[in-house]
Amino acid sequence: xxxxxxxxxxxxxxxxxxxxxxxxxxxxxxxxxxxxxxxxxxxxxxxxxxxxxxxxxxxxxxxxxxxxxxxxxxxxxxxxxxxxxxxxxxxxxxxxxxxxxxxxxxxxxxxxxxxxxxxxxxxxxxxxxxxxxxxxxxxxxxxxxxxxxxxxxxxxxxxxxxxxxxxxxxxxxxxxxxxxxxxxxxxxxxxxxxxxxxxxxxxxxxxxxxxxxxxxxxxxxxxxxxxxxxxxxxxxxxxxxxxxxxxxxxxxxxxxxxxxxxxxxxxxxxxxxxxxxxxxxxxxxxxxxxxxxxxxxxxxxxxxxxxxxxxxxxxxxxxxxxxxxxxxxxxxxxxxxxxxxxxxxxxxxxxxxxxxxxxxxxxxxxxxxxxxxxxxxxxxxxxxxxxxxxxxxxxxxxxxxxxxxxxxxxxxxxxxxxxxxxxxxxxxxxxxxxxxxxxxxxxxxxxxxxxxxxxxxxxxxxxxxxxxxxxxxxxxxxxxxxxxxxxxxxxxxxxxxxxxxxxxxxxxxxxxxxxxxxxxxxxxxxxxxxxxxxxxxxxxxxxxxxxxxxxxxxxxxxxxxxxxxxxxxxxxxxxxxxxxxxxxxxxxxxxxxxxxxxxxxxxxxxxxxxx
Amino acid sequence: xxxxxxxxxxxxxxxxxxxxxxxxxxxxxxxxxxxxxxxxxxxxxxxxxxxxxxxxxxxxxxxxxxxxxxxxxxxxxxxxxxxxxxxxxxxxxxxxxxxxxxxxxxxxxxxxxxxxxxxxxxxxxxxxxxxxxxxxxxxxxxxxxxxxxxxxxxxxxxxxxxxxxxxxxxxxxxxxxxxxxxxxxxxxxxxxxxxxxxxxxxxxxxxxxxxxxxxxxxxxxxxxxxxxxxxxxxxxxxxxxxxxxx
Numbered sequence: 001x002x003x004x005x006x007x008x009x010x011x012x013x014x015x016x017x018x019x020x021x022x023x024x025x026x027x028x029x030x031x032x033x034x035x036x037x038x039x040x041x042x043x044x045x046x047x048x049x050x051x052x053x054x055x056x057x058x059x060x061x062x063x064x065x066x067x068x069x070x071x072x073x074x075x076x077x078x079x080x081x082x083x084x085x086x087x088x089x090x091x092x093x094x095x096x097x098x099x100x101x102x103x104x105x106x107x108x109x110x111x112x113x114x115x116x117x118x119x120x121x122x123x124x125x126x127x128x129x130x131x132x133x134x135x136x137x138x139x140x141x142x143x144x145x146x147x148x149x150x151x152x153x154x155x156x157x158x159x160x161x162x163x164x165x166x167x168x169x170x171x172x173x174x175x176x177x178x179x180x181x182x183x184x185x186x187x188x189x190x191x192x193x194x195x196x197x198x199x200x201x202x203x204x205x206x207x208x209x210x211x212x213x214x215x216x217x218x219x220x221x222x223x224x225x226x227x228x229x230x231x232x233x234x235x236x237x238x239x240x241x242x243x244x245x246x247x248x249x250x251x252x253x254x255x256x257x258x259x260x261x262x263x264x265x266x267x268x269x270x271x272x273x274x275x276x277x278x279x280x281x282x283x284x285x286x287x288x289x290x291x292x293x294x295x296x297x298x299x300x301x302x303x304x305x306x307x308x309x310x311x312x313x314x315x316x317x318x319x320x321x322x323x324x325x326x327x328x329x330x331x332x333x334x335x336x337x338x339x340x341x342x343x344x345x346x347x348x349x350x351x352x353x354x355x356x357x358x359x360x361x362x363x364x365x366x367x368x369x370x371x372x373x374x375x376x377x378x379x380x381x382x383x384x385x386x387x388x389x390x391x392x393x394x395x396x397x398x399x400x401x402x403x404x405x406x407x408x409x410x411x412x413x414x415x416x417x418x419x420x421x422x423x424x425x426x427x428x429x430x431x432x433x434x435x436x437x438x439x440x441x442x443x444x445x446x447x448x449x450x451x452x453x454x455x456x457x458x459x460x461x462x463x464x465x466x467x468x469x470x471x472x473x474x475x476x477x478x479x480x481x482x483x484x485x486x487x488x489x490x491x492x493x494x495x496x497x498x499x500x501x502x503x504x505x506x507x508x509x510x511x512x513x514x515x516x517x518x519x520x521x522x523x524x525x526x527x528x529x530x531x532x533x534x535x536x537x538x539x540x541x542x543x544x545x546x547x548x549x550x551x552x553x554x555x556x557x558x559x560x561x562x563x564x565x566x567x568x569x570x571x572x573x574x575x576x577x578x579x580x581x582x583x584x585x586x587x588x589x590x591x592x593x594x595x596x597x598x599x600x601x602x603x604x605x606x607x608x609x610x611x
Numbered sequence: 612x613x614x615x616x617x618x619x620x621x622x623x624x625x626x627x628x629x630x631x632x633x634x635x636x637x638x639x640x641x642x643x644x645x646x647x648x649x650x651x652x653x654x655x656x657x658x659x660x661x662x663x664x665x666x667x668x669x670x671x672x673x674x675x676x677x678x679x680x681x682x683x684x685x686x687x688x689x690x691x692x693x694x695x696x697x698x699x700x701x702x703x704x705x706x707x708x709x710x711x712x713x714x715x716x717x718x719x720x721x722x723x724x725x726x727x728x729x730x731x732x733x734x735x736x737x738x739x740x741x742x743x744x745x746x747x748x749x750x751x752x753x754x755x756x757x758x759x760x761x762x763x764x765x766x767x768x769x770x771x772x773x774x775x776x777x778x779x780x781x782x783x784x785x786x787x788x789x790x791x792x793x794x795x796x797x798x799x800x801x802x803x804x805x806x807x808x809x810x811x812x813x814x815x816x817x818x819x820x821x822x823x824x825x826x827x828x829x830x831x832x833x834x835x836x837x838x839x840x841x842x843x844x845x846x847x848x849x850x851x852x853x854x855x856x857x
Contacts (some may be wrong), residue, residue: 003707003736004736005734012721013718015726017719018721019720019760020720020721496682511720514713516668516702517666517668517711518711519703519705519706519735520702520734521699521701522699522702523698523699542808605663605669608668608713608717609659609713609714609788
C-alpha cells in the first residue's frame with residue numbers, strides 16, 4: 001500500500017468537525033443565514049423578471065411592429081429590411097379593403113366576410129399560437145373566424161372572391177383546407193391567414209386582373225404607352241392666338257415652333273416641306289393617349305399629323321445599340337408623309353394585339369433583314385427587358401421601324417416596373433409596391449431598436465416598446481440592488497468563515513502538531529482547514545438551499561392566484577444554482593487560506609507538550 | 612556492533628527566549644536496534660530538546676553528523692535534509708520509522724481510540740493488522756476501550772493507548788517523552804514495564820525521557836545524562852553525555 005497522507009486529511013478534518021459538532025452547527029447555521037436570504041433574493045429577482053418577460057416574450061404580439069399608416073412599400077424596401085439584424089419575420093401585406101374575402105364552409109350556403117392576411121414560413125403569430133404555416137391551398141383561421149364558420153382544423157372551406165367588372169358582378173371560387181385554428185390569444189378578430197401568393201391573387205382578381213395559375217379569368221395588367229412629347233405637323237401654320245389656346249386643358253404645358261430639320265431628327269424620318277412643325281411637350285410629366293386625343297379634338301377638321309415621340313429609347317441587339325423609329329400610320333397619314341402605311345395600323349387607344357406590338361420593319365441593306373424572322377433585343381428600365389422583335393417587312397428608312405406604341409411602352413418601362421411575359425409574348429406591368437407589412441422582431445429586446453430605426457426612416461409604426469423598456473429598467477435596477485446585498489452577504493459570510501477557521505487552527509494547535517509528529521508534512525496540514533472550510537460551506541449550502549426551498553415554496557404558494565400555469569415568482573435556473581455553489585465553495589476555500597497558512601506555521605516541538 | 616539507527620555527532624542547539632539563552636551540546640548520541648535508552652535529567656536540562664531533535668521536529672543549530680538509518684536501506688543524512696529544509700522527507704522518515712508517546716498521550720481527541728491507534732499505520736500506508744492490534748491492546752489492558760473517545764479514558768489508559776499507537780505501525784524506534792509523568796508511581800512502573808516488554812518483543816528501540824531514574828535504571832541499555840552550567844547571567848549551557856550501561 002502506498003503512503004498517501006493527503007488522502008487522510010479530509011477524513012480527519014471531517015472527524016474534527018463532527019467532534020466539535022456544536023461549533024460546526026453554529027457555523028453552518030451562520031452561513032445558511034447568509035446563503036438562504038441571498039438565494040431567495042436572487043430567486044425573487046429572477047422569478048419576477050422572468051415572469052414579466054415571459055408574459056411578453058411568449059406572446060408574439062409584443063414582438064410585433066405594426067405600420068400606423070397605409071403607404072406604399074417597394075419590394076426592394078422589404079429586401080433590405082429583412083436583411084436587417086433583429087428581424088424575426090417580415091411579410092408584405094395588401095390594402096385592407098382588397099383583403100376581404102367571402103368564406104363558405106363546405107356543405108353550407110351562408111358566407112362569412114373575413115379579413116384575409118398574408119403569412120409565410122416562420123410567422124410567429126401562427127407558430128406560437130398552436131398554428132401551422134399554411135401551404136398553397138390551405139388557410140389558418142383565427143379562433144373567431146373558426147367560431148363564426150363553425151369549422152375546425154382539417155375541414156375544407158370555399159373561398160369566394162367577388163368583383164365587379166364593366167358593370168357585371170363576377171366571382172371566383174377556390175376550395176381551401178383549414179390547416180389550423182389559432183388560439184384566442186392570437187387576436188379577437190375573424191381573420192384568415194393564407195400564403196402571400198394567394199392573397200396577391202385575390203387582390204389582383206378584385207382589381208379585375210386574371211390569376212391564370214388558379215384559373216381565374218381577367219385582364220392582364222398591360223402597360224400603357226407614354227411619351228416625352230409630340231410633333232404636330234400642320235399644312236397651315238397656327239395663328240399665334242390659337243397656338244397657346246391649343247394646349248390649354250390638354251395636359252401639355254408647352255408648344256413651340258419646330259424647324260423641319262429638327263422635327264425630322266426627332267421623328268427619325270424626313271418631314272415633307274409643305275408642313276409647319278410644332279413641338280408639344282409637358283415638362284416633367286409623361287404624355288399619354290388622352291393628352292394626344294385632347295389635341296386631336298381641338299384640331300378637328302384641319303389637315304394635321306400628331307406624332308408622339310419618346311426620347312432616348314434604344315435597344316441592344318448582339319451588343320449593338322439600335323435606335324428604332326416609332327411610327328404607326330394609317331393609310332391617310334402615310335400618304336401625307338409620303339411613307340408606306342404601317343402594317344400594325346395607326347396609333348390608338350389600345351396597343352396592337354399580340355405580336356403586332358413587337359413587330360419591326362428592318363432596313364433593306366441589312367443581311368438579316370428577311371421576312372418572318374425575329375431577333376432578340378433587350379432594353380433597360382426599372383427591370384431590364386428581353387424580348388423578340390418580329391420582322392414583318394422592310395423599312396424604307398435607314399433605321400428599323402417599330403410601332404410607336406412599343407416606344408411608348410419602353411419609355412413607361414423606364415419609369416415603372418414592366419416585365420415581358422415570354423409565355424404570352426406580352427408586356428405586363430409588374431406589381432407596384434405593397435401597402436403594408438407584418439413585422440415581428442426576433443426577440444422583445446430587438447423591438448426598441450427596430451422601432452426607432454423605422455421611425456427614423458419616417459415610417460409611423462406602433463409597438464409595445466414601453467412595456468419592454470419598463471422591464472429592462474426594472475431588471476437593471478433589481479440586478480444592481482441584488483449585487484449590493486449579495487456583496488454585503490458574501491463579505492459577511494466570508495469574514496465569519498475566515499475568523500472561525502483561523503480560531504479553530506489556534507484552538508487545535510496541539511492536535512495539528514501531533515499530526516505533524518505522526519508523519520504529516522506542512523503541505524498536508526495546510527489542507528486541514530481548507531477541507532474544513534469547504535465542508536462547512538457545503539453544509540451551509542445544503543442548509544441554505546433547504547431554507548430557500550421552503551421559503552420559495554411559500555412565496556410561490558401565496559402568490560399562486562396571480563400566477564399562470566408554470567409561472568413562479570421565486571425560481572432559480574439550474575445554471576444560477578451551479579454558479580452560486582461554485583462561488584460559495586471557492587470563497588470558502590479562499591477564506592480558509594489564512595487558517596491554512598497558520599496551520600503550516602505550527603512548530604510541533606512547541607505545541608506537543610501543551611496541555 | 613550493527614549500524615546505529617540514529618547517530619549524531621557534535622550537535623549544538625541554541626534556544627533563546629527573551630533575554631536568556633540556552634545551549635545544548637551533544638558530543639555523540641547513538642541508538643542501536645532494540646536498545647532502550649534512558650534520557651535522564653532535571654527539568655530544564657534539555658532532555659525534551661534532545662528528544663525533539665531525535666524526533667526530527669526540531670532543527671539542530673549546528674551538527675557534524677546526523678544520520679537516521681532504516682534496517683534495510685541506506686542511512687539518511689538528516690543534517691542535510693534540515694539544511695535543505697526538506698520538510699516532506701523528514702515527515703516521511705518520521706512516519707516510516709518512528710513512534711511517539713507524549714507526556715499526556717498526545718491522542719487526537721476527535722478520533723476514537725481505534726482510529727488513533729490505526730492512524731500512524733494509515734499515514735505510513737500500511738493496512739491495520741486488526742489481530743495484532745487486538746492482542747497488543749489485550750496485553751496493555753485497553754482492549755475494551757477501543758471504540759471509546761480518548762476523553763472518556765483515565766490518564767493511565769490514555770498512556771497505554773499512546774504506547775499502543777506508538778507501536779502499532781511497527782516502527783524501529785519509539786520516542787517516549789515522560790510517558791509516566793502524570794500517573795502514580797505504581798502505575799508508572801507497570802506502564803514502563805509493559806512498554807519495555809513489548810518493545811523488546813517487537814525488537815523496537817526505545818528512547819525514554821524521564822526525570823525518574825528509578826523507573827528505568829535497571830532496564831536501560833544506555834543512559835544519557837546532562838551537566839548544566841550557568842555560563843553567565845543569561846547563558847546556560849547543558850552538555851549531554853551518553854554512556855552504555857550494559
